[in-house]
Amino acid sequence: MSHSLQTPSSRSSGQTGIVLVLGLAAMVVSMMQTLVVPILGIIQNDLEATTAAVSWVTTATLLSAAVFTPLLGRFGDQHGKKPTLVGVLVVMIAGSVLAATTTSLTWLIIGRVMQGAATAIFPLALSVLREEIRPEKLHGAMALVSGTLAFGSGLALVGAGLLTRGSHPDYHRVFWLAAVLAVVALAGVLLTVPASRTKTGGRTDWLGALTLGMLLVLLLLPISQGHEWGWTSGRTLGAFAGAVVMTGVWVLTESRVKEPMVDMKMFVHRPVLFTNLAGLLLGFAMFTHFIGVSYLVQMPEDLVGYGFGASVLAASVVYLLPTTLVSLVGAQFGGVLVGRLGARVTLTAGACFGVLGFTWLTTAHDTTPSVIGAGMLIGLAISFGYAAMPALIVASVPAHQTGIANGINSISRSVGSAVASAVITSLLASKTVQLPAGMPALPEESQFTLSFAIAGAAFVLVAAVALIGLRTAQTLRTPVVRKAVASETAERAEAEVESAAKSA
Incomplete structure (x- = not known):
C-alpha cells in the first residue's frame, strides 16, 4: 500500500487547518460591517463631507453585500468554492487598498462596495465545511467559523479605536488593517482549502440575480437612509413601494426560470x-448592542446626567471587547450543544441568555460592571445563535443549495443590522436633552432604555421562533429534502471510499 494514503491524524490536522483558515476569512468579512462605525466622524472631517454623504460609507457596503452574497454563493455551488473564494478575497483586497490610499469620498465608497462583496465568503466557507469536514465534526466546525462573525464585528471596533487614537487620527490605517488581514486569509485559502469535489454546473441566473439585487437595494436603501431623507418623504415611501413591486417581479422570474438562482x-x-x-x-x-453601548458609554455624565464620558477607544476596548471575546469562546460551547442537544435547543438557550442580558442592560446600565456583564451575556446569546443557524440550514437543504441558502441567511442578518441602525438612530434623535446653545443635541437616557428593551423583545421572538416555528417545521421536512440529504450522505461516503482506494 502506498504511503500516499492519509492517516487519520493527517486528515484531522488538514481539516483543522481548513476550519481555522475559513474562520479567519469569515472574521475578516464581519469586520467590514463595523470597521467604519467609530471613524465616520474622522472621515467626515478629513474629507469635508456632509453627514448624509458620509453615511454612504456604511450603506454602500450593506447594499453590495446584499446584492453579491446570494449571487456568489450560488456561483460557488455551481463552479467551485475555492476559485470563488479566491476571487472574492482578491476583490476585497483591492477594495481595501483603494480605501486606504484615496482621499476622495467617491473612490472610498467604491472601495467599500468592493469590500461588501466579501460578505459572500461566509456562505462559501460553510459550503466548503459541509464538503470537507467529517459529519461528527461538522457542527463544531460550523460553530467556530460562525462564532468568528461576532468576534470580528467587535474586533473591528477595537482595532479602529486603537489605530485612530491620538491628536491626529488617520482613518487610512484602518483600511490597511483590513487589507493585511485579507491577504493573510487569501494565502491561507490558497494553501489549505482543496478544490471542490462537487460542482453542480449549469447556467448563471443573471435575471434572477438582477431582480433580487434590485429588490434588496430598494428595501435596504430607505432603511439605511430614511433618517436622512425623512421616513414619510417621497423617496423613502417610493423606495419601499418599489421593493414590494420588485418582490413580485423576482418571485415571478424565479418561478419561470429553468435553473433559478434561488429555488423558491x-x-x-x-x-x-x-x-x-x-x-x-x-x-x-x-447591532443594537454595539451601537447602543458605544453611544451610551460616551455620553458626558456632567452634561446629561448619565454615561461614563468614555473615549471611542475606551468604548471599544473596555465595554465591547469582553462581549466579542465571550462570543468567540461561546461559539465552541454552542457547537458542542448543537451536536448533543440539537440546533433548535441551542438557539433557544441563546435567546434566553439574550433576554437576560438585555433585561439587565435595560434596568441597570449606570455602572461599568453592569454594562460589561450584560454585554457578556449578550455575546454568549449571539454566539449560540450563530452556531445554531448554519446547522439548521445545512440540515434542511441538499448540498448543492448550501451556498445560496446560507447566503440568504447572511442577508437576513444584514437586513436586521440595517434595521437596528435605522431604529436606534431615529430613537436617539427623537428625544434630546436641553443643552446650552451651540452644543450638539444629545439623547435622553430613556431612549437608550427603550432601545435595549426592544432588542430584548427581539430575543423573545427568537425564542418563540425556536420553540414554536422550528418545532413545527421539524415535523414538516419534505420527502424531497429527506431524500436529497440521504442521497448526499451516501454519495459522500462513496466518494471517500473511492478516494482512499485511489490513494492506496
Whole structure:
C-alpha cells in the first residue's frame, strides 16, 4: 500500500487547518460591517463631507453585500468554492487598498462596495465545511467559523479605536488593517482549502440575480437612509413601494426560470424560512448592542446626567471587547450543544441568555460592571445563535443549495443590522436633552432604555421562533429534502471510499 494514503491524524490536522483558515476569512468579512462605525466622524472631517454623504460609507457596503452574497454563493455551488473564494478575497483586497490610499469620498465608497462583496465568503466557507469536514465534526466546525462573525464585528471596533487614537487620527490605517488581514486569509485559502469535489454546473441566473439585487437595494436603501431623507418623504415611501413591486417581479422570474438562482421551494421551506427570521432578529439585537453601548458609554455624565464620558477607544476596548471575546469562546460551547442537544435547543438557550442580558442592560446600565456583564451575556446569546443557524440550514437543504441558502441567511442578518441602525438612530434623535446653545443635541437616557428593551423583545421572538416555528417545521421536512440529504450522505461516503482506494 502506498504511503500516499492519509492517516487519520493527517486528515484531522488538514481539516483543522481548513476550519481555522475559513474562520479567519469569515472574521475578516464581519469586520467590514463595523470597521467604519467609530471613524465616520474622522472621515467626515478629513474629507469635508456632509453627514448624509458620509453615511454612504456604511450603506454602500450593506447594499453590495446584499446584492453579491446570494449571487456568489450560488456561483460557488455551481463552479467551485475555492476559485470563488479566491476571487472574492482578491476583490476585497483591492477594495481595501483603494480605501486606504484615496482621499476622495467617491473612490472610498467604491472601495467599500468592493469590500461588501466579501460578505459572500461566509456562505462559501460553510459550503466548503459541509464538503470537507467529517459529519461528527461538522457542527463544531460550523460553530467556530460562525462564532468568528461576532468576534470580528467587535474586533473591528477595537482595532479602529486603537489605530485612530491620538491628536491626529488617520482613518487610512484602518483600511490597511483590513487589507493585511485579507491577504493573510487569501494565502491561507490558497494553501489549505482543496478544490471542490462537487460542482453542480449549469447556467448563471443573471435575471434572477438582477431582480433580487434590485429588490434588496430598494428595501435596504430607505432603511439605511430614511433618517436622512425623512421616513414619510417621497423617496423613502417610493423606495419601499418599489421593493414590494420588485418582490413580485423576482418571485415571478424565479418561478419561470429553468435553473433559478434561488429555488423558491427552498426559500419558503419552513426550517429555512424560520431560521432566516431568527437571523434577522439576531442581527438586529447584535447591532443594537454595539451601537447602543458605544453611544451610551460616551455620553458626558456632567452634561446629561448619565454615561461614563468614555473615549471611542475606551468604548471599544473596555465595554465591547469582553462581549466579542465571550462570543468567540461561546461559539465552541454552542457547537458542542448543537451536536448533543440539537440546533433548535441551542438557539433557544441563546435567546434566553439574550433576554437576560438585555433585561439587565435595560434596568441597570449606570455602572461599568453592569454594562460589561450584560454585554457578556449578550455575546454568549449571539454566539449560540450563530452556531445554531448554519446547522439548521445545512440540515434542511441538499448540498448543492448550501451556498445560496446560507447566503440568504447572511442577508437576513444584514437586513436586521440595517434595521437596528435605522431604529436606534431615529430613537436617539427623537428625544434630546436641553443643552446650552451651540452644543450638539444629545439623547435622553430613556431612549437608550427603550432601545435595549426592544432588542430584548427581539430575543423573545427568537425564542418563540425556536420553540414554536422550528418545532413545527421539524415535523414538516419534505420527502424531497429527506431524500436529497440521504442521497448526499451516501454519495459522500462513496466518494471517500473511492478516494482512499485511489490513494492506496
